Amino acid sequence: MSDALQFRPAHPNPNAPHLAHWPARLPLSITVPEATLWHNLEVSAARYPDKVAYLFMGQAITYGELKRRAEALAGWLQHEAGVRPGDRVLLYTQNCPQYVIGYHAILRAQAVVVPVNPMNKAEEFKHYITDAQARVAVCTADLAGIVHEANQGVPANERLRHVVVSRYADQMPPEGQDDASLNAPAPLMQWLRAEHPLPEGFTRWTDALALNHAPAPYLGHPDDLALLPYTSGTTGLPKGCMHTHRSLMHNAIGGGLWGQSTADSVVLGVVPLFHITGMLYGVLGPIYNGATVALMPRWDRELAGSLISRMKVTHWTCIPTMIMDLFNSPNYKHFDLSSLFYLSGGGAAMPEAVAQRLKDEFGLTFCEGYGLTETAAPTHANPPEGAKLQCLGMPMFGTDSRIIDPTTLQELPAGQVGEIVSHGPMVFQGYWRHPEATAAAFIEIDGKRFFRTGDLGRVDDEGYFFITDRLKRMINASGFKVWPSEVEMLLYKHPAVQEACVISARDDYRGETVKAVVVLRPEARGKVNEQEIIDWARDQMAAYKYPRIVQFSENLPKSGAGKVLWRVLQEQEQASQAPA
Incomplete structure (x- = not known):
């Protein structure tokens, strides 16, 4: 047989240690069809014209x-x-x-x-x-x-x-015909x-x-620009990430294959669809597979428990705080969760006690994953048959991920902490109208283009990746990414704010929350209090983004060049929260 003939793509890094632990049920790489995302809906509508695609508050659409x-x-x-x-x-x-x-x-x-x-x-x-x-x-x-x-x-x-x-x-449903058994709050x-x-x-x-x-x-065409989701960075306003049909198609197929999703799967769609994870697991993947999605307009634990029970939900991608909230429901013992087959998520680490409770009570393994807007959601995932707790998982189909020294850009051995970089078919094409940011986001290794995630992590001897810190300034509040620079820019619009520095503070429920250290203008001092700044910010910003804590300061620590030393404030905050 000619060497040119291949039945599926070769793995980009055949020596990667995680391949020794790769699930036997899965191919190392997947062949993506030369088709568009619209074609996926055409195919599923032709195959399953009368099958329920989405159920929303008691109303089905085929x-x-x-x-x-x-x-x-x-x-x-x-x-x-x-x-x-x-x-x-x-x-x-x-x-x-x-x-x-x-x-x-x-x-x-x-x-x-x-x-x-x-x-x-x-x-x-x-x-x-x-x-x-x-x-x-x-x-x-x-x-x-x-x-x-x-x-x-x-x-x-x-x-x-x-x-x-x-x-x-x-x-x-028409007004007056709402299904009361859904347990939807008034x-x-x-x-x-x-x-x-x-x-x-x-x-x-x-x-x-x-x-x-x-x-x-x-x-x-598969290489047409299809999606422009926005993400923020360390400086400036949010930037659009350019994804083609092809880069999205890879994860639409791969995500379902990893979790063994089929046309008979029932998905709980509660992660926001605007978010790349919700979009992948609530829109693109289910439509490719012809699955049914029980769609929730926003999180509500009673409604979630009711839908899982009644719709016999098999697949649920979520953030750990949702599961914790469901367990806190006084009615959770009455929910029938026996249909759940695959439970996955990310955005925040799953607490060990909650993961063990899932295993003990329901026989479910929570499969954590990792990805970014720039990578169309997952580049890494834990296989159910070999999951590790509080771990990003292993690189998925056709993905080559490495740990590099963020300064020298040299690859580091297992166990050492460095920046996570990834190469794969799901990686975006670049930032919309930002060629300089695009150039800075990539590095070449072994002749291949790797995306610099800005996340610090390590890889163990078995090829599983773990996150340890972030190079970028980012706050993770219940899985929502908050970029301090964006919040600071909005705070500067307040007439009483002279300077502001946004850092993270510990929060028992959200994991992290947003704190703003503010220097008031001289004429506002003694006339404006912290709560007034918080209330103003709530009206100006998304709910997950506005500062829940405001601390006034006489000045902000700065470098010799006048740059605010946010790390100093962050370290002071961490020290103040450390146990005695």
């Missing part, structure tokens, strides 16, 4: 209907909003079927999905309009006012031209059913779909 609505919205985007191939379209909703429809409608229009965190406020939202150079947005009614306010706050020539607005109730139902004024010039979702415009012929 794969056939999901495809039809996505096509109708794609037609509206093209015919009414003038969306052209490559245009960026903002997608700004909480978890709901409209997010999935909107996502695939944008792809069907051969445009680029720009997911925006629904916790973001108007000041934050402006950046997504201007930086992504977006002219169209898809949002829900509860967020339409924020879109309007943000849009009015940017230069006229950079504003959105079209916004289509859905109510959550558009994909729920405030949640009131929020979902609430009426909100439609800003002038915005288009109702139902009106857009009713036009039933047929989209233009689809000419998408």
